[in-house]
Amino acid sequence: MKRYGMFVNGEHVKSERNAWLPVIDPSLETVIAEVPDASAADVDRAVSAARAAFDTGGWPQTTAQDRGRLLFKLANKIRDEAGPLAELECRNTGKPIVEAEFDIQDAATCFEYYGGLATKIQGHVNPVPDNALSLTLREPVGVAGQIIPWNYPLVMAAWKLAPALAAGCACVLKPAEQTPLTVLELASWLPEIGFPPGVVNIITGLGEPAGSSLVAHPDVDKIAFTGSAAVGKLILKSAADTIKRVTLELGGKSPNIFFADADFEAAIDGALFGVFINQGEVCSAGSRILVQKSIYAKFVDAFAEKSKKILLGPPMDRATKMGPLVSKEQYDRVRGYQEIGKGEARLVAGGGRPKGFDKGYFVEPTIFADVDNNARIAREEIFGPVAAVIPFENEADAVRIANDSPYGLAAAVWSRDIFRALRVVKAVRAGIVWVNHMQPTYVEAPWGGYKQSGFGRELGPWGMEEYLEAKQVHINLSEQPIGWY
Numbered sequence: 358m359k360r361y362g363m364f365v366n367g368e369h370v371k372s373e374r375n376a377w378l379p380v381i382d383p384s385l386e387t388v389i390a391e392v393p394d395a396s397a398a399d400v401d402r403a404v405s406a407a408r409a410a411f412d413t414g415g416w417p418q419t420t421a422q423d424r425g426r427l428l429f430k431l432a433n434k435i436r437d438e439a440g441p442l443a444e445l446e447c448r449n450t451g452k453p454i455v456e457a458e459f460d461i462q463d464a465a466t467c468f469e470y471y472g473g474l475a476t477k478i479q480g481h482v483n484p485v486p487d488n489a490l491s492l493t494l495r496e497p498v499g500v501a502g503q504i505i506p507w508n509y510p511l512v513m514a515a516w517k518l519a520p521a522l523a524a525g526c527a528c529v530l531k532p533a534e535q536t537p538l539t540v541l542e543l544a545s546w547l548p549e550i551g552f553p554p555g556v557v558n559i560i561t562g563l564g565e566p567a568g569s570s571l572v573a574h575p576d577v578d579k580i581a582f583t584g585s586a587a588v589g590k591l592i593l594k595s596a597a598d599t600i601k602r603v604t605l606e607l608g609g610k611s612p613n614i615f616f617a618d619a620d621f622e623a624a625i626d627g628a629l630f631g632v633f634i635n636q637g638e639v640c641s642a643g644s645r646i647l648v649q650k651s652i653y654a655k656f657v658d659a660f661a662e663k664s665k666k667i668l669l670g671p672p673m674d675r676a677t678k679m680g681p682l683v684s685k686e687q688y689d690r691v692r693g694y695q696e697i698g699k700g701e702a703r704l705v706a707g708g709g710r711p712k713g714f715d716k717g718y719f720v721e722p723t724i725f726a727d728v729d730n731n732a733r734i735a736r737e738e739i740f741g742p743v744a745a746v747i748p749f750e751n752e753a754d755a756v757r758i759a760n761d762s763p764y765g766l767a768a769a770v771w772s773r774d775i776f777r778a779l780r781v782v783k784a785v786r787a788g789i790v791w792v793n794h795m796q797p798t799y800v801e802a803p804w805g806g807y808k809q810s811g812f813g814r815e816l817g818p819w820g821m822e823e824y825l826e827a828k829q830v831h832i833n834l835s836e837q838p839i840g841w842y
């Protein structure tokens with residue numbers, strides 16, 4: 358069985374305690390690798406390496422062109438290794454291979470985008486009312502601590518590392534304990550590509566102690582986190598002690614809204630894709646499906662029927678459309694919500710473990726109809742293939758229900774009436790609203806939440822802003838004394 362080291366100061370290393378964590382294939386429930394179980398001391402070593410790369414190693418002083426070229430080389434390497442990487446991602450997460458292949462290309466695209474953006478970091482001249490030249494310089498925030506989840510491991514690593522490196526930050530990234538393998542593979546190429554030691558460090562370990570000690574570490578300047586709202590709250594509190602900059606992406610309970618005038622076939626497909634892609638383990642999953650009453654019964658029937666045709670199977674099989682959930686913990690959580698739902702609403706599809714699977718964390722695509730928006734299955738993020746269908750009367754009703762949630766990450770609206778669709782776009786409080794689609798995400802456009810889905814934006818120029826400080830420079834052009842005293 359393969360043992361991967363963590364990546365600290367340009368080298369793969371064990372944890373100081375020589376403790377290891379198993380990495381599981383969730384479709385077979387077998388251990389496929391081991392990774393170091395990092396302690397606070399290991400985190401400290403990684404932060405010191407990043408600090409040195411940033412403070413004295415010359416990384417922030419490299420030219421933007423050079424940083425950009427390194428990111429392009431990394432993107433090329435990811436594309437060269439796309440086959441094995443996709444297979445590793447597939448085995449470790451349980452997501453279908455076809456989706457894993459898409460993710461790997463997406464991660465490469467993210468490094469390319471920020472490789473190009475590195476040379477577009479520009480300051481300003483400020484129009485101050487004096488005989489002076491006032492400038493704003495953009496400088497990297499420093500050492501960035503980055504904590505990511507298990508649903509899109511390499512993509513999440515790319516979203517965090519690429520803008521930070523383009524900005525000139527040094528990074529300490531902690532992948533989720535369930536899915537550390539692809540980013541460790543990527544780290545192994547960094548020396549030959551030319552990244553100086555300490556610029557990128559990957560620590561593997563549990564949320565507590567590894568993640569929490571990264572957040573508390575006084576030499577870390579910023580934390581970027583994607584994961585649960587519960588951990589987001591802990592991070593925000595802990596970061597207060599050292600006034601760290603924090604960005605949080607905390608998932609949601611996103612409404613996917615269907616008006617009676619939507620194209621019916623497209624709507625059913627969009628409802629399925631919105632909530633069941635990646636086993637429903639998606640922060641922007643369209644897990645609240647709002648349907649206008651005049652098409653409600655027909656919609657629920659068609660949605661339930663088509664969901665029963667989703668092919669569950671071995672993730673490496675190219676025909677598979679849904680693999681297992683990532684872990685036993687997530688399986689138990691989702692199975693729990695299937696049972697909660699049975700007490701709260703009308704089960705119309707799925708509701709358990711699929712037949713014929715004696716191994717693996719598989720659950721059936723599950724649909725509840727007639728859900729009250731106050732039910733737990735409508736308020737709490739499930740992060741699995743469980744949909745809650747909620748009827749609504751009219752546009753005002755749809756908007757009210759859509760906004761009645763502590764979350765505000767994403768939403769979608771389906772209608773052939775462009776006036777109505779755009780009114781809903783403006784009325785819904787969410788970081789992204791799709792019209793007649795759900796889920797496409799582009800590195801060129803901002804991503805992040807309203808309300809308790811977090812704050813800060815990733816991707817696009819916004820994503821790099823979060824890794825930049827603004828330094829004001831005031832240059833006096835007058836040669837006279839100030840003359841005050």
Ligand code: NAI
Binds near residue numbers: 505507564572589
């Ligand atoms: P989690 O929030 O516990 O884990 C995400 C990351 O945070 C992992 O790297 C983990 O090691 C780290 N972490 C955990 N505790 C920490 C702490 N005290 N300090 C610093 N870092 C810490 O998520 P988990 O337990 O894997 O999943 C639970 C639920 O969270 C899911 O059912 C889902 O609802 C939600 N979630 C949302 C995600 C999103 O994309 N917004 C991603 C993953 C989970």
Ligand code: MG
Binds near residue numbers: 564585588
């Ligand atoms: Mg957790």
